[in-house]
Amino acid sequence: MNPEGLLYSKDHEWIGINGDTGTVGITLHAQEALGEVVYIELPGVGDKFDAHKSFGSVESVKAVSELFMPMSGEVIEVNSTIKDKPETLNADPYGKGWLIRIRIANPAETSALLSAQAYDNYISAEA
């Protein structure tokens, strides 16, 4: 269920790496645990964050969740359509529901991330 080409964090974010840029979103599992997303706060282009630092938040009717960087980097693009259509995050978390694109600061950080299979195992163990 989780796409093969992506890497996953234990904080339930995914990153799709293409050269030195990465596209970041939250996982199917994360959006299911949250419920219907009603509000999203994202950083501005040019903001820099270290891995595991909060770069924004997602809210459902019931809960607030912070978003954590899967890798260190600088924000180069923000999904501008998702703020007006937060439900996209539930409908298509690995596609139209992407959140930010970053310029990856330290490619070696991928070693701390999980493959699709390892993330599947991680969330089944959690449940």
Added chain:
Amino acid sequence: MSARSASRGCARIRRLVLRVTDLRKTALFETHRSLKARMVPFGGWNMPVEYSGIIQEHTAVRTSVGLFDVSHMGEFIVSGPEALNLIQFVTCNDASRLVDGQAQYSALTTEEGTVVDDLLVYRESANRYMLVVNAANIESDLEWIQSHNTFIARIENISSATGLLAIQGPLALDTLRVIADISLNSIAPFHFARSYVSGVDTMISRTGYTGEDGFELYFAAANSVQLWNSIMSAGKRHGLLPAGLGARNTLRLEAGLLLHGNDIDRTTTLLEAGLGWIVKPGKGHFVGSESLAREKAEGPKRKLVGLEMLGPEIAREHYPVVVDEQEVGHVTSGSPSITLKKNIGLAYLPVDLAAVGETCEVLIRKRACKAQIVSTPFYKRSRE
């Protein structure tokens, strides 16, 4: 990503998906599972927070009908010749005004006039009452009442043996009518009657926690699955949806109904909470009557007010409220209002800052977000 449950503090998602083995379950636990409900811990119970989604369930209750399993709530029977005297002593409202078949919103009060719990008092007969209390407080309420029982009234905790379903919404009556052996129109708001629903001996109460018309059904817990299934079938043609605690919370907040543990507790007085209308010092001495009479004369120092956020941010419980860069209070409940499409909340503010129309700021992730004080309830149903 980490998640903060709006109801209970800060937790990572991995803890939201809790190991729930030591939580209590209602008789409908397997039913909820088969309906694919998302289950969460609530007041020591493993309860459904949503089935099809909070927004859909909320809307069903506002426009048609929703069905809630609230069997986790507690029920005590207080009986004997001294039953009324005990109830009058531990609660703030005047239960002597009740007639058989009538219910009353009331509270258990401390000597300081703060809230041990809010509850419903049902008068079955002059010598027999039922108290309905919040799930998280069953044990502490029972202990509290027993410790004040110098009257030697009989107190029986029937919580585990009692099922409770709430059918709420404009089509609640039409749903139940088909399966109830009694004319439901004969039961006025805040009244109840004993009858059969789908063959199950039931106490049918015209009460609820949503701001809509509706009924709460009390019955032997062993009949839970049968009754649930009958109501689900009867409601099918009306678009009935099973609804969880998520929708229950957004519905009650819109209707300005308070939640014990959030909006009221042993640190807030009834008058601060705007519940002066259930405080009846004229009925005679009760626990907290002196404090409440004094506070009523002097006026409370702070007040629970309704907030409407002026921007897109959502206020949540515990967020500080700021006026002129001074922290002056905190949010006790906050959520998107699904009916009004605004973000609303409740907060305690000093009385001089609590006037409707005044503005304040709610600190949300270190940002001051503008809010306006509005009157409650936020939502009031139209009655023909």
